[in-house]
Amino acid sequence: MPERPPGALTKWFPPGAAGPSELDRALMGGGRLHDVVCPVCGQRTMIERFTENIRESGYCTACGAWTRIRQLAAVLIPAARTITGTSVRSVVEMVPLPDLRIYNTEAHGSLHDALAAAPEYVCSEFFGPELRSGDRHQSGVIHQDLQELSFPDESFDVVISTDVLEHVPDPYRAHREILRVLRPGGHHVFTVPYVDGAALDQVRARLGPGSSIEHMLEPVYHDDPVRPGEGALVFTIFGLEMIPNLARIGFETTVYRLYDPARGLVGPGGLVFDAVKA
Numbered sequence: 001m002p003e004r005p006p007g008a009l010t011k012w013f014p015p016g017a018a019g020p021s022e023l024d025r026a027l028m029g030g031g032r033l034h035d036v037v038c039p040v041c042g043q044r045t046m047i048e049r050f051t052e053n054i055r056e057s058g059y060c061t062a063c064g065a066w067t068r069i070r071q072l073a074a075v076l077i078p079a080a081r082t083i084t085g086t087s088v089r090s091v092v093e094m095v096p097l098p099d100l101r102i103y104n105t106e107a108h109g110s111l112h113d114a115l116a117a118a119p120e121y122v123c124s125e126f127f128g129p130e131l132r133s134g135d136r137h138q139s140g141v142i143h144q145d146l147q148e149l150s151f152p153d154e155s156f157d158v159v160i161s162t163d164v165l166e167h168v169p170d171p172y173r174a175h176r177e178i179l180r181v182l183r184p185g186g187h188h189v190f191t192v193p194y195v196d197g198a199a200l201d202q203v204r205a206r207l208g209p210g211s212s213i214e215h216m217l218e219p220v221y222h223d224d225p226v227r228p229g230e231g232a233l234v235f236t237i238f239g240l241e242m243i244p245n246l247a248r249i250g251f252e253t254t255v256y257r258l259y260d261p262a263r264g265l266v267g268p269g270g271l272v273f274d275a276v277k278a
Helices: 022-028 067-084 109-115 171-181 242-249
Strands: 010-012 033-037 044-048 102-104 121-123 156-162 182-191 205-207 213-215 251-257 271-277
Touching: 067 109, 067 156, 067 182, 067 271, 102 109, 109 121, 156 171, 171 182, 171 242, 242 251
Parallel strands: 010 251, 102 121, 102 156, 156 182
Antiparallel strands: 033 044, 182 271, 205 213, 251 271
């Protein structure tokens, strides 16, 4: 692994190529990864069912985590080590850690399943504007609007969001709320659609009068497990301006570009953000 200069914005994991590697192309063609140690479940397993979109495919046969979730887990683990002073090697090893307060902005999926038994774990979903943050949905899951969280100041050591903030009308208002509920030195580990060659965020939609939606570009929707078949509107695709914006809010952000086939971290890009409350 190449030496990482102190304070580097981007931490590189070899080969760190911008485009698909030879291995990536083989996986897109139906290949599998064998003898992988999954950073979510910690098991030695196999990764299969890759598609041309490697980031959103390639499932661990033990826990079901796909590539993007393993990428986030690979950054979440060292964050937990820093906070707790332990040597955890997988997400499931965080479960018995005392006093590690984690808030996951989703209440489904393999990452949620791995953390659900932790005594200090909190999760939520966004069920619509008719509910207030802190209300309990009929499903039993707590509703939270990231733009107006119901939690007290300095409630959590870690906040997790994976491809969530692009669906928030005012994502930087949400970042300010996340900063508020993090303890000093706390980590927001997250992924978002991000174009590192774009100087500015691409604002695709915004809220207008009376909470109407104004579309600046053709609407794009992502799959939404809370509303199957309906999808979640994309408000923002992020660019380089996100990093100084987070600095102004109060975060020191490191960008990780991950590539480690031995842990199932493959595919071009592989970006995960670790925003630490100063």
